[in-house]
Amino acid sequence: MYNFAITGVAGYIAPKHLQAIKETGNNLVAALDPHDSVGILDQYFPDASFFVEFERFERHLDLLRRKSDSERVHYLSICSPNFLHDSHIRLALRIGANAICEKPIVLNPWNLDALEKIENETGRKVFTVLQLRLHPSILELKNKVENEIRKNPAFKFNITLDYITSRGLWYDFSWKGVLEKSGGLATNIGIHFFDMLIWIFGEPLHSSVIQNQKRSMRGELELKNANVKWHLSINYEDLPEIAKRNNKRTFRSIKINDEEFEFTEGFTNLHTLVYKNTLDGKGFSINDARPSIELVYKIRNNINF
Known part of the structure; x- marks a missing residue:
């Protein structure tokens, strides 16, 4: 079982990611969204820590990183607005997690080059959802x-x-x-x-x-x-x-x-299939x-x- 965190959990696409995390047998430990209409968490992971401030969310993930492997975040699912994807991917790699990011990964091609460098530096990977x-x-x-x-x-x-x-x-x-x-x-x-x-x-x-x-x-x-x-x-x-x-x-x-x-x-379970393939080493x-x-x-x- 892997530990997941998620950004943009109040957004339109987040329920598909919550379902995919659940259906692949994994656990959500933390969620972020500036909007607090996130009652959907009760359907999937009611015990997940929830944050409306990015700074507190980032600090929480960093604290988990310093604990045992069973407590740290292994994957960060990114469902936030497009312009935040690059920043949230960088957060994932900095805390030693892999990123699973909704489309588009970034808005500008040169940001892909920078993320590849951080992948090489951290040994973590960036995956996307091309369902x-x-x-x-x-x-x-x-x-x-x-x-x-x-x-x-x-x-x-x-x-x-x-x-x-x-x-x-x-x-x-x-x-x-x-x-x-x-x-x-x-x-x-x-x-x-x-x-x-x-x-x-x-x-x-x-x-x-x-x-x-x-x-x-x-x-x-x-x-x-x-x-x-x-x-x-x-x-x-x-x-x-x-x-x-x-x-x-x-x-x-x-x-x-x-x-x-x-x-x-x-289209019903395509996100779950993307997650399964990613966890099996066949991600996009x-x-x-x-x-x-x-x-x-x-x-x-x-x-x-």
């Missing part, structure tokens, strides 16, 4: 694509990605609506899909941003084996009429050679995350190539 790589339908798609490319290495798939997940006015006033804190739409809601596409269809060769607005982005991307047209939006008006008629606020579509790729189901590393981090940085800054 789409474990989705059964996506694994099946990757296998089909690899078979096609083996037969015809120069083949290019044509892909259209539309992801509209409407958000109210609150979004603009939260950290998610601040470019310097979230990385914008391409980073905050698009990183999952860009990682998946690069993983399946190969490295980015060319990228052009056609629209770069706060609530809507469009672009074209050439990968080694695919041409991609993508659209990301949090505007309700961008939803197709059929979604509006059915009172849906989210529309997700990936078409590959004009054929809809369906992967709506199969900084190098796994790097290509998509570099791409969304260029998209965010209108760097066409």
Whole structure:
């Protein structure tokens, strides 16, 4: 049994991490969030120490580090806002723990280089949650694509990605609506899909941003084996009429050679599977995350190539 701590425990994604820690047979000993609406801890780890100040949380973890191996924190799960990931990963490595960080690991590619140096100095590792790589339908798609490319290495798939997940006015006033804190739409809601596409269809060769607005982005991307047209939006008006008629606020579509790729189901236990693989030594590393981090940085800054 490993001891875990967690940052951002009051956030949207934290329950998936709490469930994963529980289902892999481990223990949560400490949690941090400036907001104290964390009653969900009662469902998983009611005895975990809880902090609303980072400084007291950091001191507590440092005190545990100085005790026996059975009491120290072995893994720090990071569910805090994107701009805090780098700092919280550094905390994990400094206290002798490995980090399991939500996407994106960092906002800027050069921060990855610095974290790799700290990994080497401390002997600890940084892992991330690329759960789409474990989705059964996506694994099946990757296998089909690899078979096609083996037969015809120069083949290019044509892909259209539309992801509209409407958000109210609150979004603009939260950290998610601040470019310097979230990385914008391409980073905050698009990183999952860009990682998946690069993983399946190969490295980015060319990228052009056609629209770069706060609530809507469009672009074209050439990968080694695919041409991609993508659209990301949090505007309700961008939803197709059929979604509006059915009172849906989210529309997700990936078409590959004009054929809809369906992967709506199969998300239930992906975080738990990510944790299991990480604890078994098969986690997703900084190098796994790097290509998509570099791409969304260029998209965010209108760097066409």
